[in-house]
Amino acid sequence: MALAFSPDTERAFDRIVRRYPNLRAALIPTLFLADREFGYLSREAMEYVARRLELPPSWVLNTATFYTMLRKRPTGRNHIQVCVNVACYLRGADQLGDHLKKQLGIGFGEVTADGLFSLEGVQCLAACGTAPAMQVNDVYHEDMTIQKVDALIESLRLAPQTSGAATGQGGAR
Amino acid sequence: MIAIPANPGRGHLLRCGPGESILDISKHQAIGGFLALRKALSMQPAALIDEVKKASIRGRGGAGFPAGTKWSFLPKDNLKPRYLVINADEGEPGTFKDRYFLAQDPFALLEGIAISAFAIGAHTAFIYVRGEFVSEMRVLEEAIEQMRRAGALGRSVLGSTFALEIYVHPGAGAYVCGEESALLESIEGKPGRPRNRPPFPAVAGLWGCPTIINNVETMACVRLALQHGAEAFLAMGLPRDGGPKIYGLSGHVKRPGLFEAPLGLTLRTLIYDFGGGTLDDRPIKGIIPGGSSTPVLGPEALDTPMDFDSMKAAGSMLGTAATTVFTEGTCPVAVLVRIARFYAHESCGQCTPCREGTGWLERLVESIEHGTGRPGDADLLLSAANQILGNTICALGDAAALPVISFVNRFRDDFEAHITGQRCPYGAA
Numbered sequence: 001m002a003l004a005f006s007p008d009t010e011r012a013f014d015r016i017v018r019r020y021p022n023l024r025a026a027l028i029p030t031l032f033l034a035d036r037e038f039g040y041l042s043r044e045a046m047e048y049v050a051r052r053l054e055l056p057p058s059w060v061l062n063t064a065t066f067y068t069m070l071r072k073r074p075t076g077r078n079h080i081q082v083c084v085n086v087a088c089y090l091r092g093a094d095q096l097g098d099h100l101k102k103q104l105g106i107g108f109g110e111v112t113a114d115g116l117f118s119l120e121g122v123q124c125l126a127a128c129g130t131a132p133a134m135q136v137n138d139v140y141h142e143d144m145t146i147q148k149v150d151a152l153i154e155s156l157r158l159a160p161q162t163s164g165a166a167t168g169q170g171g172a173r
Numbered sequence: 174m175i176a177i178p179a180n181p182g183r184g185h186l187l188r189c190g191p192g193e194s195i196l197d198i199s200k201h202q203a204i205g206g207f208l209a210l211r212k213a214l215s216m217q218p219a220a221l222i223d224e225v226k227k228a229s230i231r232g233r234g235g236a237g238f239p240a241g242t243k244w245s246f247l248p249k250d251n252l253k254p255r256y257l258v259i260n261a262d263e264g265e266p267g268t269f270k271d272r273y274f275l276a277q278d279p280f281a282l283l284e285g286i287a288i289s290a291f292a293i294g295a296h297t298a299f300i301y302v303r304g305e306f307v308s309e310m311r312v313l314e315e316a317i318e319q320m321r322r323a324g325a326l327g328r329s330v331l332g333s334t335f336a337l338e339i340y341v342h343p344g345a346g347a348y349v350c351g352e353e354s355a356l357l358e359s360i361e362g363k364p365g366r367p368r369n370r371p372p373f374p375a376v377a378g379l380w381g382c383p384t385i386i387n388n389v390e391t392m393a394c395v396r397l398a399l400q401h402g403a404e405a406f407l408a409m410g411l412p413r414d415g416g417p418k419i420y421g422l423s424g425h426v427k428r429p430g431l432f433e434a435p436l437g438l439t440l441r442t443l444i445y446d447f448g449g450g451t452l453d454d455r456p457i458k459g460i461i462p463g464g465s466s467t468p469v470l471g472p473e474a475l476d477t478p479m480d481f482d483s484m485k486a487a488g489s490m491l492g493t494a495a496t497t498v499f500t501e502g503t504c505p506v507a508v509l510v511r512i513a514r515f516y517a518h519e520s521c522g523q524c525t526p527c528r529e530g531t532g533w534l535e536r537l538v539e540s541i542e543h544g545t546g547r548p549g550d551a552d553l554l555l556s557a558a559n560q561i562l563g564n565t566i567c568a569l570g571d572a573a574a575l576p577v578i579s580f581v582n583r584f585r586d587d588f589e590a591h592i593t594g595q596r597c598p599y600g601a602a
Contacts, residue, residue, distance in 0.1 A: 019340045021380060027362030028345050032304075059362075066364035066521075069304045069346035085266045086465055086511045087423040087497050123348065123515050124266040124465075125305055128423035128495065129430045138307035 003048045009037050013052070023053040027063055031070050040071040068122075076111045076118030078156045080104075081135045084121040087128035096132050097121060099146050103153060116157065177434060181447045184433030185401075185409065185417050186281075186393050187273065191430065194277040196312060198319040201280035207325060209399035213288040214333045221292040225395060227403035229415035233270075234260055234351075234388030235464060235492045237414075237481040240395065244293050244385055246375035253382040257290045257298040258360070261389050262344045262351040264303055265464035266515060268495040270419045270431055271389035275302065275309035278393075279316035285392030287330060287337055288399055293385050296336050301356050303344045313341050348519035352567045353386040355521065366523045367567035390419060410436040414480045421495035422448045425455070425503070437483070441475040444498055455500035459583070463492020465512045466572030468579030469505075489579070504599035505584040506542045506591055509576065513538045516573030527570035530561040534577050541588060544596040551588040554581050 005013060016029045030049050031041060038045045041064050050057040064070045082088075082097045097119075101107055104117050111118040127133035130142035134149075141152060182190045188204070195201050213221055226241030247255065259282070263271040274282045286298050302310050317339050320326045328336045342360050344350050350359045354368035357379050378384020394416050398406035407415040414436040420443055423429045427449035434442070440460060444450070451457060457472045462479065468489040470477070477487045484491040499508060517535040522528040537554050540546050558574035558581075565571070581588055590598050 019342075024362040025360060025380075028359065029343055032343060032345070055362075063362060063364055067304075067345035067347050069344075084511065085515055086461070086508060087267055089508070089511050090424045090497070090499055090503070123518060124264060124268075126263045126269045126272050126303065128267050128269045128497065129421060130269075131423060131429070135305060140305075140308075 003038060003044055005033065005037055005052075009033050017053075024055060024059070027053060027055065027060065028067070028070075031060070031064055035071055040074045074111070075120075077116050078136055079118050079120070081120045081122040081125075083123070083125045083127070083131070083133050083135075085124040087124070088132040091131040093132040096134070096144055096146065096149060099149060100153075103150070117153075177438070177442060177446070181420075181432035181434050182430070185397055186390065186419055187431060187433040188281065189273075189277045195280060196277075196316065198280060198316070198323055198325075201284075205400060206280055207284060207331065209396045210284050210287050210325070211331060213291055213399050214331060214335060218292050218294060221288070221399075224403050225292065225398060228394075228398035228406040229410075229413060230391060230394045230398060230406075231414055231481060232388055233390035233394065233418070233493070235265065235490075237491060240387060240391055243375065243387070244289075246373065247293060247383050247385065248376055251376075251383050254297070255293060255295040256379045256382055256384040257286065257293060257295040258353075258356065258379060258384055258386045259286060259298065259300040259389060259392060260351060260353065260356060260386055261300050261302040261306075262348075262356060263306075263389075264348040264351050265466060265493055265495070266512070267423055267461060267464045267497040268421060268493040269423075270421050270493065270495065272306065272309060273419070273431055274389050274393060275306060275313055279313050280320070281393045281396055282389055283313075283316055283320055283339060284325075285394070285396035286339055287325065289385070289387065289392060289395050290337050291330070291335050295385070296338065298337065298339045299342045299360060299379075300339065301342050301344060301350070301360060304346050310341050310343060317341070347521075348515075349521045349567070349569055352569065355567065356386065357384065364521070366521045367569075369566055411480055413482065418479075418494055420447070420479065421493070422498070423495070424461075424498040425452045425500040426450070426498050427452060436480045437478040439476050439478055440470075440496065443479065443496060444475070448498075451498065451500050453500075455502060457498060458501045458503055459499050459505060459508070461497040461576075462489050462494075464495050465497070465515065466490075466568075466575055467492040468575050469583055471583060502599070504542070504597055504601035505580055505587050506538065506597065507599070507601040509538050509580045510535075510542050512576045512580075513573070516569065520569060520573070524565040524567075524570065526561045526564040527573065530557055530570070531573045533557050534561075534573060538577070541591045542597055543602045544591065544594070546588075546592040548592060550592060551581050551585060554588075 017026045034045045034049050046060045050060040108121045125133050127142050132144050133142045230240040231237040347365045349355045350365035352367050355365035359365040374384045410416045418436045420432045432447045460470045481491045513535040517531040520527045520531045558577040561570045561574040
C-alpha cells in the first residue's frame with residue numbers, strides 16, 4: 001500500500017509549509033511527521049516526503065542521513081536513550097547504561113525481541129544539572145538512579161501499548 | 174568586588190526557581206511583562222540598538238560577541254526581508270541554561286525576541302530548538318499562541334504598526350547546528366554544514382537575506398536591559414560585560430543546577446557557596462569552566478572571576494558559564510575520552526582536519542585510557558590537536574582540539590602513567 005499522511009498529520013503538514021518561503025525549508029519538520037506517522041524513515045517514507053515537498057529524493061536522503069534523530073531504522077516501542085557525555089558520566093551514567101543492558105538483555109543500538117524496548121547511548125541532552133539523564137521517546141527522565149530506572153522499566157512494561165515510539169514531534173502540534 | 178546574591182537560585186534572568194514556571198501570559202504581565210516591549214515600540218529602532226550597545230550585552234551563546242555590534246552589521250541599503258533567528262540548539266556538554274527559558278519562562282524569551290526583531294526590522298523570527306526538547310517546543314508554541322491572542326504578536330504588535338510572526342523550528346540531533354551558519358543551513362532543509370564566511374549572516378544569511386542569530390539568554394538580557402534601562406543593566410555586571418549571567422554547575426558537586434549572579438563571579442563562590450562544595454568534600458582535580466570545549470582549569474583557578482576577559486587571561490574561556498567539576502580520584506583520561514568521542518561523533522565531516530583529526534584524537538585517547546598507548550602518544554595528541562586548531566571552517570575543530578591540549582598539558586603525569594603502566598591507574602577503563 002502506498003504511504004500517505006493521516007488527516008491529522010496532513011493538517012500539521014499544512015501548518016508547517018505555510019511558515020517558509022519555500023518547500024525545502026519544511027523538510028526537517030516534515031521528516032519528523034513522517035518518522036512519527038510511519039514509525040521510521042524507510043526509503044518509501046523518504047520518497048513520499050520528497051514527492052510532497054517537490055524535492056529530488058536524493059536531497060531528502062542527504063538531509064535525513066545527516067541527523068541522528070531522524071530514524072533510518074525501526075526502534076523499540078520505548079526508545080531509551082542514555083546520555084553518556086561528561087556530566088552524566090561523572091554522575092554514574094555508565095552504571096545506569098550497564099544496568100539497562102543487563103535488565104533488557106540488549107546492547108546499545110539494539111531492540112528487544114518483543115519490540116518493546118530499544119537502547120542507545122546518546123550525546124549530551126542538556127540536562128547536566130540533573131545528571132544522570134535519559135530520554136524515553138519524547139520524555140526526559142532526570143536525576144536517575146538504578147532504583148528509578150527499575151521502576152521506570154516496570155511502568156513501561158505495564159503501560160498500555162500506544163502506537164509508535166515517536167521521537168521528536170518537531171514543533172508540529 | 175561584585176555583590177553576591179543571597180538567593181542565587183532566582184534573580185532577574187532566573188525569574189523561576191526549580192520547579193516553578195511562568196506559562197500563563199497573565200502571570201508574565203503581572204510581574205512587569207511587556208513593559209519593556211511597549212517601551213521599545215515607542216523608540217526609534219536606531220535608538221534601541223544604541224541602548225543595547227550601551228548595556229554592553231555580550232552574546233550568551235558562548236562567544237561573547239557584543240549583541241548591539243552584531244546588529245549594527247546589517248546592511249542599510251538591502252531591500253530583502255530581514256530575519257531574526259534564535260539559537261536554542263543547546264548542545265555544548267555541560268550547558269543546560271537555555272532549556273530553563275524554553276520550559277519554565279518562555280515569555281521572557283519571546284518578549285526579548287519581539288524587542289530585538291523590532292530593533293533590527295525583522296518581521297519573521299525563527300526559534301531553532303534542539304529536537305530532543307519536544308515538551309519545551311510545545312510550551313513555546315503555546316506561549317506564542319497566547320501572545321498572539323493577547324495582541325502581542327501578529328499584524329500589529331501591541332497596537333503598533335510593527336508586524337511580527339515567531340515560529341519554532343526543530344533541530345534533529347546535530348551539535349554542529351549550534352554553529353550559526355550550520356543552523357541556517359538546517360532551517361533551509363539541508364545537512365548542517367557550516368558556511369564559509371564572508372559573507373556573514375548579517376549580510377547574507379537565511380535564504381540569502383540579512384539575518385541576525387542570537388542566543389536564548391541574550392534575548393532575555395535584551396528584555397531586561399530595556400525594562401530597567403541600559404545603565405541599570407550594566408550595573409548588574411561589569412563595565413565591559415553588562416548584566417547578570419546564568420551560571421550552570423554540574424559534575425561532582427553537592428548542589429548542581431542553575432544560579433544567577435553578576436558577571437565576574439569567582440569559581441570558588443559558584444562551586445563552594447552556590448554549589449555547596451564537592452561531593453564528600455573531596456579536593457578538586459579539574460574544572461571545565463564553560464562547556465566541554467573550554468580548556469580545563471585546576472583548583473588554582475578558584476579565585477578567577479568568571480567573565481569573558483578574566484577567563485581568557487586564566488587560559489580558558491567563559492563559554493556558556495556552564496561549569497563541570499571533577500574531584501581527585503577521577504581519571505582525567507577517562508573524562509577526556511567522553512569529550513573526544515563527542516566531538517568526533519559531531520564533526521560534520523566537511524573539513525579534513527576536523528573529520529580525520531577528531532577521530533584520530535578519539536582513538537588515541539581511548540587507546541591510552543585502555544592501556545594500549547605507546548610512548549610518545551601524549552605528544553602525538555598535542556601535535557594532532559594543534560593541526561586541527563585554526564584549520565577548519567567553523568569552531569568545532571577548535572572545540573575538539575582545545576580540551577585535548579589542556580588535558581594533556583595539565584594532567585601530563587596521568588597520561589604518562591597510563592602509557593608506562595599499560596593500564597588505567599584509576600581502574601576507570
